[in-house]
Amino acid sequence: MSSAPDELLIFKLLGPIEVIGAQEQVQVPPGRQQTILGALLLEANRVVSMDQLIDLVWEHTPPSTARAQIQICVSALRREFSRVGVDALIETRQPGYLLRVAGDRIDTFLFERRVADSDAAVRQGRLEEAATTLRSALALWRGPALGGAAATLHNKALRLDEKRLSVLENCIDIELLLGRHHALIGELQSMVTEHPLRERPRGQLMLALYRSGRQSEALDVYRAGRDLFIEHLGLEPSDQLRKLETAILTDDEVLRLDQEKTVPVTVQNVVSPHQLPATIADFIGRQDVVARMLSVLSGDHMSMPVVNIxxxxxxxxxxxxxxxxxxxxxxxxxxxxxxCDLRGTQAQSATPAEVLGRFLSALGAVGSTLPDGVDERADMYRSMLANRRVLVVLDDAGSESQVHQLLPGSPTCGVIVTSRARLTGLAGSHLVDVDFMDSDDALELLGRIIGTQRLQSEPVAAAALVDVVGGLPLALRIIGARLAARTHWSLASMVGRLADERHRLDELVHGDMVVRASLSLTYDGLEPDTCRVMRLMSLLEAESLPVWTASALTDDERNRGFDLLERLVDAQLLDVVGSDVTGLPRYRFHDLIRLFAKEQLAGHEEPDAQLASVERVAGGWLAMAEQAHQRLYGGDFTVLHGTGRRWQPHGPYVDQVLQDPLGWLESERPNICAAVLQAADAGLDELAWDLAITLVTLFETRSYLDDWQQTHERALDATRRAGNKRGTAALLCSLGSLHHSQRRMEAARTALEPALELFTELDDSHGLALVRRNLGLLEYNEGRPELATRIFEQSLTGFKRVGDVVGQAYVVSQLAQLSLDRGEHELAVEQLRGALGMCREISSPRVEAQVLYRLGGAMLVQGRYEQAQQLITSVLGMVQRSGDTVGESYALHSLGLIHGRMRMFAEAGRLLRRAIRLCEENLDRVGAARIRLDLAQLVSQRGETFHAIAIVEQAMMTFQELRLALWESKALAVLEKIAADNPLPATVTSNGGAR
Known part of the structure; x- marks a missing residue:
């Protein structure tokens, strides 16, 4: 016998809750701590979620501090365990806590273990040992289970108490078979008095009295019971009890111990069913999931293991x-x-009563003994499975309610439930989420169906087939079956058939395997509003979508989007792929499910309704991007806006996600860029151009130049088709800025000059100020400072006219640079201090950093190195905190120059190389090349002439490739200076060769 001795027990639940430490007994205060401890012990070595604990402590009215109070109680229990030396740990495990303890240290586990040992002894005919073991199990009880625990644990306590009674009745059955009827009479009389409506102990008392020669008393026990049943229940005793009365009246020999027969009322003839379908011969992969399930179903448990797939x-x-x-x-x-296949996704699902009838019949119950009521069938089912080792597989469950009454009550049984929903209401169940096959497993499955030689002959096509169905096993089996049936088809031809998204689901059909039909079963079971949000979600092409998009799609002002999306998640039609800074989930479709949703969309939503949904979502992105820009720049500065309709997401949500506006723009970049393209394609030109322009805040800060170009060109197509002159001008102006940042000067001019003409025609002061600012930069970088100065001054006048303070500060800082170039250092400093004041007046940290950077440059030119270092170090901190990688490269470059002037060559070199790497990461080739010129001069000062020349020539290649003549001439000047400062033994050519 494997049972552990009672003195090893630490936790006692079979009576008042007790905890025994190495030094003394733990006093667990009644109320919350006792409830939490009881819940953790009942699910020992398994995670109990925070939500479950909150429900147990407060039921349906938890306070706002519920989570904090639970954490406080758990901390108190941990401290007490540690103080008195309790050999157990309470671990924090998502989504709650796990109490880790050896099973034989808990009396409930020891009770179950001894009952299981007794069952094994009975099967082997060792009845004496079985009875002794059951009596030792029953001796663990000290009163009603969980005595003194909260009312919310009452049902769990009742189940334990019911188990005790059932085990006691089993024990008496065995002892009656051993001939101990005289000794049992007193105990049975007490049981009948305590549980007068319970038939089994009444029958056992009748049998014990009869075998003790007290036939009349046995019949009196029957008659008293019959009167009680009729009075309280309106029912006659059961057939079994009536048959026992008849057997006693007729002195039936079947009741005598010398007959090798069982007693009909107490021992049931339970058969062993084997109903599992055949396993799949080509089952592939899932090793981790299989191992986890085997561990759950094969381990020792204090409660019945349930796996929910x-x-x-x-x-x-x-x-x-x-x-x-x-x-x-x-x-x-x-x-x-x-x-049993519960058919939970079908219109006519199996009822618990129907399934219980099937199971009871399989277990040996004859038709005449089957109760009519579902509760009575469930009771009989649990009784027949008590202490037996039976595995129950419930396939395709629709809900918890369909499953609850089909669960055995014995921890010796195990249950596997499959469902498209996560049945989290099954207390204590182990949730196993099954995901798509990875590419290796998917290819192996396909190879087993069509043959590995055929698979290996077209490896590229095979990989494409796996990719096009996203690793969905049903789709892979359909593809495999179709190819296996048509050996003359190539895998490439199958890829071609699946290439057209409009007909892909039509191709995924073979016999009774149909992807569309499988999805329809789930979809058809949803409520109409959930179906509609699923259809509309398929409109949005995105990597992942936040909650508010569902409300925008449906124009729902009640913010029910989260509930609707979670219903789709529960139905396994939508995936949760992470969360945003608010903790709310983000969602994504599997490709095949999106195609199915699009099919439903075409059949249920009018084109105008679809367009309105797209417009609201694009309007939502614009409203939030607009606010992000305002928070970064201190207002609606240096940006133009159109008349596209905004859709406002929930205010508190917006405030939370925009606490880090640049971070939010970064995280949503794929979605917002996709919204620009979708709005442009849908003819929503005002939204398209406005959203594209607003995104430049992110594009120029993080060097997303490809996104900048793609969004603007698609939006430009839309504005030109619509004859939208202002949108066209705004986009051309912004494209000019993009081309200028890439040092594509000719392309920049080609965009900026038409923009200037359009803004002039429209008499748009703000637009003119912006385009002139960009033209001034162009003229400056092409070596025409006088013209640049005049254009900057015109731009400054325009920014003042429209009250764009940040625009003014930026242009003033550019004029200050021109002053520096002319040697007017004091004027430049004065101008920069004025620009700095403008930025601080309206709290625009990004432009403030740019102005401080120029001020640091002015200090450097004046030889005020310590002040320059202090200013640029502060700039570096500002840009790093905001995630401005472009600004960081500028600051590192400037700090490198300052350290070089201070003759701190090693640190200067390190900073310049960091700046080059950052420019390259930002795809700023020109910036990297410009910094290399300074690095080369630094390296030359250290006497590394050949290395310095190689660095210059690397920069020269960039300038020549991009046709930047001005910078090419500067590179040549640096080469000449290096050669002059460090004469070489031979003349060195511009390509580094010696002659």
């Missing part, structure tokens, strides 16, 4: 369930396996 239609849930069931059936569940 959830996943999408066609993901392979049933195949996994049957595969694992076969793996554990023979060794762990030798008393049988029950299986």
């Amino acid at each position: 959830s996943g999408k239609a066609g993901i392979g849930k049933s195949a996994l369930a049957v595969h694992v069931a076969h793996r554990v059936a023979t060794e762990r569940y030798p008393d049988g396996q029950l299986y």
Whole structure:
């Protein structure tokens, strides 16, 4: 016998809750701590979620501080365990806590272990040992289970108490078979008095009295029971009890111990069913999931192990369930396996009463003994499975309510449930999410169906087939079956058939395997508003979508989007792929499910309604991007806006996500760029150009030059088609800035000059100020400072006219640079201090950093190195905190120059190389080349002439490739200076060769 001695117990639940430490007993205060401890012990070595604990402590009215109070209680328990030396740990495990303790240290586990040992002894005919073991199990009880615990644990306590009664009745059955009827009479009389409506102990008392020669008393016990049943229940005693009365009246020999027969009322003839479907011969992959399920179903448990497999239609849930069931059936569940397809996704799902009828029949109950009511059937089912080792597989469950009454009550049984929903309401169940196959497993599955030689002959096409269905096993099996049936088809031809998204679901059909039909079963079971949000979500092409987009799609002012999306998640039609800074989930479709949703969209939503949904979502992105820009620049400065309709997401949500406006723009960049393209394609030109322009805040800060160009060119197509002159001018102006930043001067002029003409025609002062600012930069960088000065002054006048303070500060800082170039250092400093004051007046930290950078440059030119270092160091901190990588490269470059002037060559070189790397990461080739010229001069000062020349020539290649003549001439000047400062033995050519 494997049972542990009672003195090893630490936790006692079979009576008042007790905790015994190495030094003394722990006093767990009644109330919250006792409830939490009881819940953790009942699920020992398994995670209990925070939500479950909150429900147990406060039921349906938790306070706002509920989570904090639970944490305080857990901390108190941990401290007390540590103080008195309790050999157990309470670990924090998402989504709650896990109490880790050896099973034989808890009396509930020890009770179950001894009951299981007794069952094994009965099967082997060792009745004396079985009875002794059960009595030792029953001796663990000190009163009602969980005595003194909160009312919310009452149902769990009742289940334990019911288990005790059932085990006691089993024990008496065995002892009656051993002839101990005289000794049992007193105990049975007490049981009947305490549980007068319970038939089994009444029958046992009748039998004990009869065998003790007290036939009349046995019949009196029956008659008293019959009167009680009629009075309280309106029912006659059961057939079994009536048959026992008849047997006593007729002195039936079947009741005598010298007959090798069982007693009909107390021992049931339970058969061993084996209902599992055949396992799949080509089951592939899922090793981690299979191992986890085997561990749960094969381990020792204080409560019944339940595995809930959830996943999408066609993901392979049933195949996994049957595969694992076969793996554990023979060794762990030798008393049988029950299986039923619950048809939870179909219109006519199996009812609990229907399934219980099937299971009871399979277990040996004859038709005449089957109760009519579902509760009575559930009671009989649990009784027949008590202490037996049976595995129950419930396939395609629709909800918790369909499953609850089908769960055995014995921890010796195990349960596997498959469902498209996550049945989190099944207390204590182990949730197993089944995901799509990875490419290696998917290819292996396809190879097993069509043959590895055929697979290996077209490896590229095989990989494309796996990719096009996203690793969905049902789709892979359909493809494999179609190819296996048509050996003359190439894999490439199948790829071609699946290439057209409009007909892809039509191709994924073979016999009774149909992807569309599988998805329809789930979709058709949804409520109409959930179906609609699923259809509309398919409109949006994005990597992941935040909650508010669902409300925008449906124009829902009640913010019910989260609830609707979570219903889709529960139905496995939508995936959660992370969360945003608010903690709210982000969602994404699997490609095949999106195609299905698009099919439904075409059939249910009018084109005008679809366009309105797209417009609201684009308007939502614009409203938030607009606010992000305002927070970065201190207002609506240096940006033009159009008349596109905004849609405002929930205010508190916006405030939370825009606490870091640049970070939010970064995180949503793929979505907002996609919104620009979709708005442009849909003819929403005002939204398209406005959103594209607003995104430049992010594009120029993080050097997303490809996004900048793509969004602007697509929006430009839309504005030109619509004859939208202002939008066209704004986009051309911004494209000019992009081309200028890439040192594509000719392209910049080609964009800026038409923009100037359009803004002049429209008499748009703000637009004119912006385009002149960009033209001034162009003239400056092409070596025409006088013209640049005049254009900057015109731009400054325009910014003043429209009240664009940041625009003014930027242009003043450019004029200051021109003053520096002319040697007018004091004037430049004065101008920069004026620009700095403008930025601080309206709190525009980004432009403030740019002005401080120029002020640091002015200090450097004046030889005020320490002040320059202080200013640029502060700039570096500002840009690093905001994530401005372009600004960081400028600051590092400037700091490198300052350290070089201070003859701190090693540090200067390190800073310049960091700046080059950052420019290259930002795809700023010109910036990297410019810094190389300074690095080369630094290296030359250290006497490394050949290295310095190589650095200059690397920069020269960039200038020549991009046709930047001005910078090419500067590079040549640096080469000449290096050669002059460090004469070489031979003349060195511009390409580094000696002659």
